[in-house]
Amino acid sequence: MSETIRLTAAQAMVRWLSVQMTEEGERFIDGVWAIFGHGNVAGLGEALHGIGDALPTWRGQNEQTMAHAAIAFAKGAARRRAQAVTASIGPGSTNMVTAAALAHVNRLPVLFIAGDVFASRRPDPVLQQVEDFGDGTVSANDCFRPVVRYFDRISRPEQLLSALPRALRVMTDPAECGPVCLAFCQDVQAEAFDWPEAFFAPRVWRIRRPAPDPAELAEAVALIEKARSPVIICGGGVVYSGAEAALAEFAQRYEIPVIETQAGKSALAQAHPMNLGAAGVDGSAAANAAVGAADLVIAIGTRLQDFTTGSRTLFPQARLLGINVQPWDAAKHGAVTLIADARIALEQLGKLLGERHFGVDAAARADWLAAVDAHCAAPSEPGLPTDAQVIGAAQRAAGDAIAMCAAGTMPGALKLLWQASPGGYHMEYGYSCMGYEIAGAMGLKLARPDREVLCFVGDGSYMMANSELATAVMRRIPFTVILTDNRGFGCINRLQQGCGGAPFNNLYADCRIETQPEIDYVAHAASMGAHAVRAGDIPALEAAITAARKRDIPTVIVVETTPRPGPGEGLRGAGHWWDVAVPAASGSEATKQAYARYLAMASRQSMIN
Numbered sequence: 342m343s344e345t346i347r348l349t350a351a352q353a354m355v356r357w358l359s360v361q362m363t364e365e366g367e368r369f370i371d372g373v374w375a376i377f378g379h380g381n382v383a384g385l386g387e388a389l390h391g392i393g394d395a396l397p398t399w400r401g402q403n404e405q406t407m408a409h410a411a412i413a414f415a416k417g418a419a420r421r422r423a424q425a426v427t428a429s430i431g432p433g434s435t436n437m438v439t440a441a442a443l444a445h446v447n448r449l450p451v452l453f454i455a456g457d458v459f460a461s462r463r464p465d466p467v468l469q470q471v472e473d474f475g476d477g478t479v480s481a482n483d484c485f486r487p488v489v490r491y492f493d494r495i496s497r498p499e500q501l502l503s504a505l506p507r508a509l510r511v512m513t514d515p516a517e518c519g520p521v522c523l524a525f526c527q528d529v530q531a532e533a534f535d536w537p538e539a540f541f542a543p544r545v546w547r548i549r550r551p552a553p554d555p556a557e558l559a560e561a562v563a564l565i566e567k568a569r570s571p572v573i574i575c576g577g578g579v580v581y582s583g584a585e586a587a588l589a590e591f592a593q594r595y596e597i598p599v600i601e602t603q604a605g606k607s608a609l610a611q612a613h614p615m616n617l618g619a620a621g622v623d624g625s626a627a628a629n630a631a632v633g634a635a636d637l638v639i640a641i642g643t644r645l646q647d648f649t650t651g652s653r654t655l656f657p658q659a660r661l662l663g664i665n666v667q668p669w670d671a672a673k674h675g676a677v678t679l680i681a682d683a684r685i686a687l688e689q690l691g692k693l694l695g696e697r698h699f700g701v702d703a704a705a706r707a708d709w710l711a712a713v714d715a716h717c718a719a720p721s722e723p724g725l726p727t728d729a730q731v732i733g734a735a736q737r738a739a740g741d742a743i744a745m746c747a748a749g750t751m752p753g754a755l756k757l758l759w760q761a762s763p764g765g766y767h768m769e770y771g772y773s774c775m776g777y778e779i780a781g782a783m784g785l786k787l788a789r790p791d792r793e794v795l796c797f798v799g800d801g802s803y804m805m806a807n808s809e810l811a812t813a814v815m816r817r818i819p820f821t822v823i824l825t826d827n828r829g830f831g832c833i834n835r836l837q838q839g840c841g842g843a844p845f846n847n848l849y850a851d852c853r854i855e856t857q858p859e860i861d862y863v864a865h866a867a868s869m870g871a872h873a874v875r876a877g878d879i880p881a882l883e884a885a886i887t888a889a890r891k892r893d894i895p896t897v898i899v900v901e902t903t904p905r906p907g908p909g910e911g912l913r914g915a916g917h918w919w920d921v922a923v924p925a926a927s928g929s930e931a932t933k934q935a936y937a938r939y940l941a942m943a944s945r946q947s948m949i950n
């Protein structure tokens with residue numbers, strides 16, 4: 342008979358998680374972010390305290406934002422490691438649902454351990470329990486089902502014997518990778534069970550590298566060889582595969598231009614001669630011209646979000662080759678598929694392709710980069726700086742840093758303007774979640790302690806979620822926050838007007854208020870222990886960024902910016918339409934004109950799925 346050990350279900354969970362290892366000899370689950378409540382403090386809380394540094398626990402300020410930190414850690418670690426997040430029954434757990442959706446959209450691993458109702462149902466309804474009049478099995482945690490890759494409710498201790506390995510399999514599978522939710526009934530957490538000792542033997546989880554099917558590989562080779570002007574779209578899968586060097590060599594060898602998605606940006610350094618910058622809605626003139634003229638688009642590791650494709654108007658003329666570990670993504674837009682790991686696919690394509698040289702428009706690349714430099718130059722006249730001028734200041738002061746952001750104006754501006762060094766870009770734009778930025782900067786710095794982290798955040802996002810600044814101060818996690826204050830939601834205000842609407846309910850000046858708010862962001866950030874300063878102009882901003890490197894706590898630099906339009910046509914070029922539905926009936930002349938433009942662009946959309 343095999344040896345057993347008597348542990349509570351919670352103790353067994355944390356012991357098992359503590360010995361799940363990467364190929365590099367590190368814990369796959371780095372640790373656990375926790376806010377305790379009655380649904381997890383007695384069971385899981387006791388177990389986490391008992392295991393100590395073998396699986397460390399960190400306290401956050403908000404369930405959603407500590408989950409954002411865990412997600413940013415996983416992204417910064419290129420999905421090679423992850424973190425867990427636990428919260429209590431009720432609002433604690435449902436607060437994490439937004440973060441779960443963020444991880445799901447971005448294909449990032451995080452383990453949600455959500456407190457749940459009593460499996461025994463003895464105290465029903467327990468405090469914070471959601472009751473369904475027609476289904477006694479429902480709990481609030483069912484909200485996680487659509488936004489995680491794997492969901493399980495642990496209603497008996499021995500269910501962990503199968504649930505935990507399933508959870509880690511999903512989180513380490515390059516094709517299925519995403520968040521997992523284990524809804525852990527609170528009474529079951531505290532129940533004891535005789536566990537097989539073999540269950541706690543250390544296990545190494547290897548990241549699979551699927552090789553292409555020979556027939557698909559041959560079809561892909563033939564497609565590329567017949568092409569006249571191919572273009573590569575580089576997505577996040579290039580980074581998660583560790584295929585950066587393979588992409589650089591492949592693009593250079595065959596002289597194929599490379600354009601970037603938000604997740605793929607910095608896989609290829611901006612200095613690489615084949616890099617034409619961003620694609621699509623927030624794309625460069627050089628990139629959009631190249632892909633607009635391409636007869637073959639090679640989409641590597643991308644899910645082809647609407648920003649990348651100009652809402653399906655940017656390259657309807659081109660054949661599409663989808664290289665991806667996930668068939669769902671590879672087959673989009675009627676693509677010819679090559680289901681494989683990005684690095685393996687590029688290496689095998691390179692062995693089979695002939696000595697072709699397609700060519701890149703070096704002049705267009707040079708013109709675009711010159712326009713970027715001019716756009717980001719320090720202002721020569723007085724007045725509030727633009728977002729582009731703020732980006733230029735950060736580039737000059739800390740060009741090798743990792744620029745990170747999530748929502749508002751800055752994601753599009755950074756994608757277009759930030760000239761990234763290898764690995765120097767981190768953007769959450771699959772879900773474009775306001776409030777990700779500060780917590781995300783903390784998680785990113787934990788994953789990449791060797792790199793300087795610049796967090797760009799607007800005043801709107803800062804107001805939504807800023808409390809993890811206090812956590813970063815407590816844990817002495819340094820990063821630099823550049824807080825651009827344009828007194829409201831400047832990005833969506835511009836979109837509103839671009840769709841023919843009147844300025845309404847976005848900038849504070851256009852809201853139904855009695856008093857214009859005068860928020861002292863410097864004092865607010867300082868009250869949580871961060872070093873906070875106001876930069877009155879661009880030279881002061883550059884100096885503040887430089888000075889921040891000396892500190893072991895977060896630095897918040899507040900700079901007022903203009904809400905006027907961002908980068909214009911000279912930088913973006915054609916093909917950057919975004920499908921945002923415009924009212925078909927309106928008394929506004931501006932809306933009527935916007936609707937006419939909308940119909941004209943919508944007629945160009947490809948409908949092939």
